[in-house]
Amino acid sequence: MFKGNALRQNGEDLKALECYEHFLKYESNNDALSFKGQVLHNLDRIDDALEIFNSIEDVELSKTGIGLVLYTKKDYPGALNAYGSAFEVNQQMYIAESIIDCAREFNFESALEIFNKYSKNPIAKYAAGLVNIEMDNYHDAIKSFESVLELTEDSIGFDSEFFTIFKYVHNNIDEKDSELIFSVLKNLYPVLKEVIEFKDKRISKNSSNLVHYTTPDAVRNLIKKDSHFRLSNVKYMNDPEEGEILLKNLKENKVKEIAEKHGLDREGNKKIDFGNEYPLQCFYDEIEGIDFQTTFIGSFLEQDDNLYLWRTYGRDSKKEEGKGMCVSISSKFFDKKPHITFDSLSSTDPELNINKNNNDMGFSPVIYDIIYDSEECIKKIIIPFLKDIEEYLHKLKDLSRDQGGKYKALVSTAVRAILDEVLYLVKSKNYQEEKESRILVTCGINHPKIKYNEDTGFPYKLYIEIEKPFREYIEKIVLGPCVDDCGRWKLYLNREGIKVKESNCKYR
Structure with a gap:
């Protein structure tokens, strides 16, 4: 079986399949069956893989394998249900991530229903936070992430950029200014989502x-x-x-449509005049130290x-x-x-x-x-x-100036952590x-x-x-x-x- 694993990791699926089949002739083993199912899936033998996963006695291995096959078949409700059954047995991060992948293709509310069953599990709360961000429910996302910190001191594995930004803001704002945490994150998260999408589109073809x-x-x-x-x-x-x-083009008002700075807010309700300065440059003042x-x-x-x-x-x-x-x-x-x-x-x-x-x-x-x-x-x-x-950068700019600029460095640091690489794409x-x-x-x-x-x-x-x-x-x-x-x-x-x-x- 170990030889099969090595061959599979090296991309030699056919040889790995031979190893697993030879091993399974002499010993019944759930792990070996799962590995065989994964190799069959990689070889596009989808129905054969599904048959293998259905035969596995271990619920977690069986259901995650079935979820993998159904996701490939674009049966997203079925895949979500299978992964949900696996998560019920063992609340592991890789299963939570698979549930979120299915939810992107099917229904976020269904994913939340799964995660909300486990209010004392940090992985479930973390995953619920990520789903809420996908749904633009930033208040609920922040509450979920706060629960993660309450439930565990060890955040290894909780490594999404959204949680990292949350933890940085949360740990650097005074308790008496706790309302500011929500205000800052509510405007950072949309910027982060746009940056991720922007960079994904620039990945070279x-x-x-x-x-x-x-x-x-x-x-x-x-x-x-x-x-x-x-x-x-x-x-x-x-x-x-x-x-x-x-930054230079913005500062010198060379981007005409941006320099005009007039328009409706994101809901299309209120007329906004942002003045003559695009807010991004205020976070990139000359750095001391x-x-x-x-x-x-x-x-x-x-x-x-x-x-x-x-x-x-x-x-x-x-x-x-x-x-x-x-x-x-x-x-x-x-x-x-x-x-x-x-x-x-x-x-x-x-x-x-x-x-x-x-x-x-x-x-x-x-x-x-x-x-x-x-x-x-x-x-x-x-x-x-x-x-x-x-609009979000303007609000972050205003927040950075509140209380005599008490949190200017914090807000600027968070904005730059998100946007620095974008500047080097231009x-x-x-x-x-x-x-x-x-x-x-x-x-x-x-x-x-x-x-x-x-x-x-x-x-x-x-x-x-x-x-x-x-x-x-x-x-x-x-x-x-x-x-x-x-x-x-x-x-x-x-x-x-x-x-x-x-x-x-x-x-x-």
């Missing part, structure tokens, strides 16, 4: 055709068997306006042999143009969904320790397509997003011919996985690593038009089992 230009020294390290891909800090990017383009979080970037392009790119990015360690290399990367390297947990918020108060397990989590290599501030992109992408969050139209995509990772400035590159001289440059064996994902390496000793490079890379070709660009 071209991840099967992406390359990374770098130096020969970097290639030498990347082809090692234990190599990891490095993300550089945003402060080292070639564009001096990284992360500032959107230690900035609580920072962003790291890995840049990827579509063209693997382009003269402009060789001159701009295809340099060696001595900055000589055309002497760099281009690494073509398998789409399997990139994740399809980010895990956004805002661990950076804990760095503002070491005693909070919001996500104690985050230090052990690898960073998520999700690839996003860049937005350029061309007239078309501003009209179709940026303006609708800015309008959707505008670049100047001067760069749009590059058609860049990038991995973005934002973390606390004191995150233990941030490393120093001492080869760059002092003060050392900061970087983080994507903890996947990068060598496995290299499909090809293109040698720049001015690379020295191309013959030696080709011979060596071929010996290492890596496809290689020389640039066809004519370089003078």
Whole structure:
């Protein structure tokens, strides 16, 4: 059975199925049956999987398996009922998450009915909070999250971005100002929902055709068997306006539809005049002291042999143009969904320790397509997003000024934790011919996985690593038009089992 598990985790489902079937000839085992059902499901043998799951005596394993199959069949009420039966036996987080997935396709009220049966279970209360957020019932969501804190001191596993934001706000506002918790979260949550949707739409559809230009020294390290891909800090990017383009356009009133600032409220009832300043910029005033979080970037392009790119990015360690290399990367390297947990918020108060397990989590290599501030992109992408969050940002701005600005730092920190990465998805139209995509990772400035590159001289440059064996994902390496000793490079890379070709660009 253990061999089957290893094969299944490696994606070798047919071989895993053989192992499970051989094992089950000699021993009846619920776990082995469940694993067999999951493999059959992966192989699209849906009815066979359902038969297996129905034969399992363990209720939790049986019902979660049945729920999986019915969800695939788009029988969402049936799947929800099966997962509900499993949750009745064992209130586990993975079952709660499956119930919420079904509810998104079917009915949120049905999910709440399941979770509300277990008023003393922190996982059920946490899940009820997430469902209420999906339904825009923020008051009930906050009450559910408060119950989680009352029921357990250990919040490991309660790692949704909504709960993390709640915990940060809740733990940093005085008890006598408790009403402010609801006011702040009521306006933070809609912004967070819009940002998640905005970023999901930017996840690259071209991840099967992406390359990374770098130096020969970097290639030498990347082809090692234990190599990891490095993300550089945003402060080292070639564009001096990284992360500032959107704020600059807003500050200078270059986004016409936003600059006018007139319209009805979200209910369409009351005329609103927001004045001359879009509220986002007030949360990004000049920062004094230690900035609580920072962003790291890995840049990827579509063209693997382009003269402009060789001159701009295809340099060696001595900055000589055309002497760099281009690494073509398998789409399997990139994740399809980010895990956004805002661990950076804990760095503002070491005693909070919001996500104690985050230090052990690898960073998520999700690839996003860049937005350029061309007239078309501003009209179709940026303006609708800015309008959707505008009213909430204005209310948060007002809340940050209440009581003489007592909670200005708290509100600004929360807003920036949500919006920082969005700013790094917008670049100047001067760069749009590059058609860049990038991995973005934002973390606390004191995150233990941030490393120093001492080869760059002092003060050392900061970087983080994507903890996947990068060598496995290299499909090809293109040698720049001015690379020295191309013959030696080709011979060596071929010996290492890596496809290689020389640039066809004519370089003078």
